[in-house]
Amino acid sequence: MLPPEKPKRRPRYRGTHPRRFEEKYKELHPDKYPETIQKVVESGKTPAGTHRPVCVEEILEILAPQPGEVAVDCTLGYGGHAVRLLPRLMPGGRLIGLDVDPLELPRTETRLRGMGFPPESLIVRRSNFAGLPRLLPEIGLSGVDIVLADLGCSSMQLDNPARGFSFKLDGPLDLRMNPNRGQPASALLAKVDEERLIGILRENADEPQAERIARSIIEARSRTPIATTTALTRVVRDAMAPSPKGTRQQDDESASIRRVFQALRIEVNEEFDALETFLRFLPSCLNPGARVAILTFHSGEDRRVKKLFQVGVRERVYSAVARDVILASPDEIRSNPRSSSAKLRWAVR
Numbered sequence: 001m002l003p004p005e006k007p008k009r010r011p012r013y014r015g016t017h018p019r020r021f022e023e024k025y026k027e028l029h030p031d032k033y034p035e036t037i038q039k040v041v042e043s044g045k046t047p048a049g050t051h052r053p054v055c056v057e058e059i060l061e062i063l064a065p066q067p068g069e070v071a072v073d074c075t076l077g078y079g080g081h082a083v084r085l086l087p088r089l090m091p092g093g094r095l096i097g098l099d100v101d102p103l104e105l106p107r108t109e110t111r112l113r114g115m116g117f118p119p120e121s122l123i124v125r126r127s128n129f130a131g132l133p134r135l136l137p138e139i140g141l142s143g144v145d146i147v148l149a150d151l152g153c154s155s156m157q158l159d160n161p162a163r164g165f166s167f168k169l170d171g172p173l174d175l176r177m178n179p180n181r182g183q184p185a186s187a188l189l190a191k192v193d194e195e196r197l198i199g200i201l202r203e204n205a206d207e208p209q210a211e212r213i214a215r216s217i218i219e220a221r222s223r224t225p226i227a228t229t230t231a232l233t234r235v236v237r238d239a240m241a242p243s244p245k246g247t248r249q250q251d252d253e254s255a256s257i258r259r260v261f262q263a264l265r266i267e268v269n270e271e272f273d274a275l276e277t278f279l280r281f282l283p284s285c286l287n288p289g290a291r292v293a294i295l296t297f298h299s300g301e302d303r304r305v306k307k308l309f310q311v312g313v314r315e316r317v318y319s320a321v322a323r324d325v326i327l328a329s330p331d332e333i334r335s336n337p338r339s340s341s342a343k344l345r346w347a348v349r
């Protein structure tokens with residue numbers, strides 16, 4: 001006979017300040033421990049397993065949601081922007097929430113559905129926003145009044161070591177927002193040639209040390225496959241001249257590591273292709289007078305948004321677009337450092 005199963009215990013952690021993602025059980029259960037969440041937010045951090053929405057007030061002002069309107073949140077994430085839009089669309093309005101992430105999307109949908117909005121007011125689809133023009137007719141719509149896209153990855157993706165988004169956490173070098181599609185970054189690094197890798201680092205992240213880092217990656221992988229975040233971080237460090245702790249050089253080193261991860265993430269998720277397709281076909285998804293807000297987190301994204309919005313004005317598909325980029329306020333940057341690189345642009349059909 002099999003021995004009786006032992007009851008499952010929550011993970012143990014050392015001391016009162018858990019550091020590892022899976023040990024932060026209070027932060028991972030915000031409904032049960034709201035006071036812990038409050039404390040973490042007040043300390044300027046993002047609780048594990050959540051995401052703090054960026055530029056919310058600025059976005060609400062631009063999008064000016066009205067009762068009865070239809071909005072698309074192209075990057076639902078944790079639903080941080082969605083929960084602020086939804087009440088303003090009531091009564092009678094609808095929010096369509098899209099995201100490519102099959103792991104986080106069901107959690108977000110459950111949380112949003114538990115907030116008491118009428119069931120028909122929220123439609124959630126696991127979909128790439130590049131497919132918006134195809135999706136709208138499928139849900140019986142010819143156009144929408146509001147579109148929001150908050151690009152990049154969520155804090156939940158970044159903070160979960162199993163997904164390999166962060167160089168600060170040891171995990172498999174994956175970096176896919178949808179782990180069921182495409183190839184992980186480790187597979188890309190196993191076969192990419194040096195010229196292509198230099199291009200990826202330059203085009204996707206403006207990495208000034210692209211050649212040196214690419215060389216080092218190619219050399220390192222001929223000895224052992226680069227399968228983990230830690231292994232990649234070590235290879236990038238080795239590519240740079242040794243730098244004493246706390247120096248400017250060391251800051252440059254960390255910035256390069258961050259850019260290498262960013263470049264690979266953009267590549268494995270084909271983020272620029274998705275953004276360009278989305279921007280090109282976006283006007284056909286908009287009702288007259290519709291408002292669009294797009295939040296980007298690095299220059300490669302912002303350049304594309306700026307350019308395609310300008311093309312839209314010239315071709316008269318937009319009646320107005322942002323002349324200047326909008327940044328997060330100093331207060332927001334202080335309380336949520338992840339907002340420091342945010343750039344917001346808008347357009348009106």
Ligand SMILES: C[S@@+](CC[C@H](N)C(=O)[O-])C[C@H]1O[C@@H](n2cnc3c(N)ncnc32)[C@H](O)[C@@H]1O
Pocket residue numbers: 051052053054074075076077078079080081082098099100101104127128129130150151152153154155177274275
């Ligand atoms: C910055 S987060 C959005 C956070 C969200 N605004 C909130 O307040 O919780 C970006 C999200 O976009 C998703 N994403 C990235 N590229 C996408 C694409 N092409 N189509 C759909 N979702 C995408 C990611 O999986 C991630 O969940």
